[in-house]
Amino acid sequence: MGGFFGVASHRDCILDLFYGTDYHSHLGTVRGGLAVRDDRALTRVIKDITNAQFRSKLEHELGHLRGCAGIGVISDFEDQPLIIGSHLGVYALVTVGRIANLETLCAELFKNRRTHFSEMAGQTINPTELVATLINLGDSFEEGIRYAQDVIEGSCSLLLLTNDGIYAARDRLGRTPVVLARKADARAVTMETCALPNLDYDIERYLGPGEIVRLTADGAETVRPALDAMQICAFLWVYYGYPASSYESINVEVVRNRCGAALARADHVTVDLVAGIPDSGTGHAIGYANTVDVPYGRPFVKYTPTWPRSFMPQDQRVRDLVAQMKLIAIDDLIRGKRLLFCEDSIVRGTQLKDTIRRLFASDAREVHMRPACPPLVFGCKFLNFSRSRTALDLAARRAIQQLGDGDDQLADYTDPDSDSHARMVEHVRRELGLTSLQYQRLPDLVSAIGLPKEQLCTYCWDGAEPCAGCGTHTAHAASTGMHARPCALPA
Ligand code: SF4
Structure with a gap:
């Protein structure tokens, strides 16, 4: 997914920028980069972080960077930040999101034959370069960013570093968070609020959907x-936010505890130990264990000295190997026990299946799984x-296919009270080799978030x-809730 951090300060901001960006490392595994503005120019550094963490890759660059304003990014795909020369001036740009209509937008831009893209190292158009091209169509940064936000389908939050401060823009529907923070001599903008306390920043406010601000060392102008x-x-x-972060003033770990509590309230199984699949299942499991008054334990521990990252490499075979090497079972906590695990979600289930196999190989008596969210369909x-x-x-989704149903049946499968849903859950349970499997219901997840x-x-x-x-959904949402399909109301 990716994450970003920016600073505008009355003094050199490099350390704040470096550590603030580093606190987004759980959000991406491909590229890490910084762009800094000093009195004379913009400087940038981009590193491949597929095999080593952002901090170790960029640490030795710090001595070469200097400036009072900067932006940093952890990217899960493209090279960034980009430094762009345009009629608006020279600026640096980082983005987070997904441009679902990238090809359509590029085709439109190519029509006038005055556009080209130069960041083609991966043989695909760099989405951040496309965003820059859209911004450059405006008569001002405000107008250009607004235009980009309006035409992009999917999502795009961004930071844009200029001579006059940092423009911070949250995606039109606010799918990703963007948060303003302050300390005595500086202002910061972040996606993860866990980046703030150790750098002495206080949260100032959460940007609203589609909001654009210009940030300087003295404040933020909307x-x-x-x-x-x-x-x-x-x-x-549920999953990829960091436990110490808050979005819309709602803390991640608190929500995970509430998710676990909701799972427990809906459950009737008797177990000896409650555990989380590390790391993101932990908060859910603590909430479950505290609610049913069953001991919380760690039958699996993570070997953190050399496997510290929560996100995995993109190559699935490497991911499976890393997952296997990272978790070490503690047989004394497993043997003869009825274990209940909370997991953030079941995505492919491949790693989980192996984990369950290892639990039974260590003589677990029962293994029950309680994902903190409904089935991902x-x-x-x-x-x-x-x-x-x-x-x-x-x-x-594989279970639905193997049960012989197609896409036209999906709505039925997402209804937790339907027979189809029960058959799907039973199919997944058998596939994974679990004693029991019970997913969170969506209303309980929504209420846990608040x-x-x-x-x-x-x-x-x-x-x-x-x-x-x-x-738009707002007019109808109040009375009808979200539509699972387009409604018949006129635009
Ligand atoms: S809830 Fe799911 S579909 Fe929606 S933005 Fe998050 S990951 Fe994507």
Whole structure:
């Protein structure tokens, strides 16, 4: 998916920028980069972080960087930041999101024969360069960013470093968070608020959907007010957000504890030990264990000295190997026990199947699984964190296919009270070799997060998205909730 951090300061900002960006390392595994502006020019550094962490790759560059304003990015795909020369001036740009209509936008731009893309190292157009091209169509940064936000389908939040400060823009539907922070002599903008306390920043406010601000060392000026409709990604709280972070003022770990508590309240199984699949299952498991008053334990521990990262390499075979090497079973906590595991979600299920096999090989008596969210039925088309995944990679979707049903039956499978849903869950349970499997119900997940359903993206689970019939969901959301399909109302 990726994450970014920016600083505008009255003094040199490099250390804040470096560590602030580093606190987004759980969000991406491909590129890490910084761009800094001093009195004379913009300087940038981009490193490949596929085999080593951002910090170790960029640490030795710090001595060469100097400046009072900068932006940094952890990218899961393209090289960034980019430094762009344009009629608006020279600027640096980082983006997070997914441009679903990239090919259409490029085709439109090519029509006038005055556009080209130069960042073609991966043989594909660099999405951040496309965003820069769209911004350059405006008469000002404000107008260009607004235009890019309006024409991009999918999502795009960005930081743009100029001579006059940093423009920070949150995606039109606020799928990713963007947060402003301050300390005595500097202002910062971040996606993850866990980047702030150790750098002495306090949260100032959360940008609204589509909001654009210009940040200087003295404050933030709103250049486009927030829009009404929001679709922040609910999966942030469940899985890929960092436990110490908050979005919309709601802390991730607190939500995970509430998710676990909701799972426990809906459950009737008797077990000896509750555990989390490390790391993101841990918060859910603590919430479960505290609710049922069963000991919480760690039958698996992670070998963190050399396998510290929560996100995995993109190559699936390497991912499976890393997953296997990283987790070490503690037989004394497994042998003869009825174990209940909380997991953030079941995506492909491949690694989980191996984990369950290892538990039974260590003589577990029973293994029960409680994912903190409903079955993943739809691949994400709004963010880039699941780029290589087709919907049929998803364990639940595979089960539906193996049960002989097609896409026209999906709505039935997402109804947790339907027979189809029960058959799908049973199919996944058998595939994984579990004693029992019970997923979180979507209303319980929504209530654990604490935002109204219509402000959350829950597309992964129920296929609901902003209505294509009326163009917006807000007017209808209050009375009808989100539409799983386009409604018949006029635009
Ligand atoms: S589809 Fe899922 S992962 Fe993507 S934005 Fe929506 S909730 Fe998040």
